[in-house]
Amino acid sequence: MTLLTLTFYYMAAASIASALLAVTRKNPVHSMLWVLALFLHVAGIFLLLGAEFLAAVQVIVYAGAILIFYLFVVMLLDVPEEEARPRFGGHWPLAAGAGLSFIALAWLAQVTTFEKVGTASGARGMTEGPPQGSLAEIGMALFGPFALPFELASLVLLASIVGAVVLARRRAAKS
């Protein structure tokens, strides 16, 4: 077991712990900070998986932009009153059952189907390490075969910007 594998297992354990803390804390701001820890650990796992660009995007977009947006909206809340309320609905055992059954289902799918795929690709999976120049490869793919989805993503973002402005705009005071 190399040092990198140990690092991966540390990142995995830390991200599970911070995700659990994020969904169970009473104070919304504490939840946000635990989600920040989760995002940074997931970025570390991306680095270990050879997805450097994805790690950078994770830190910039998730930790930098999305989480700050959430924190701004949390400022609308009355945090002391929010802490006094019950955290979970009365149906939380059902929710926990749904989460656990999803995990069990994913595990089952993995052990039943993935064994074959894993052995099938085992022959060429011998080359060690991440592919060289993966950022250049991603850039070429984004502007080559994936150019249309790339442009459509900008359309989705434009629609969401317009939608957010329309939804959050203060209505005119008349009528």
Next chain:
Amino acid sequence: MTAPLNAVLGLSAVLFGIGVFGFLARRNIILMLISVEVMLNAVNLSLAGFSQHFEESRGQILALFVIAVAAAEVGVGLGLVIALNRNKPGAAVADLTKLKW
């Protein structure tokens, strides 16, 4: 392989399960949206794992699109939260009974 694929997929499944639990159990709409973010991160993790295992960059490209859609979802979702907040302060889903007569 620094990270075995089975471990990555297991971690992804556990994170997704935590997100499902949080989405279904929390009563605060902002924390429900945060649970959705946890689920999307879990999916990205498994995509990156597959991308490494099969030495394919398509998994990472798909993860980039997932991140773009997550950003769009946050914009619209939090715009809805602000609009709801204007009518009734607070973010508890149990209070959102406007459609219930």
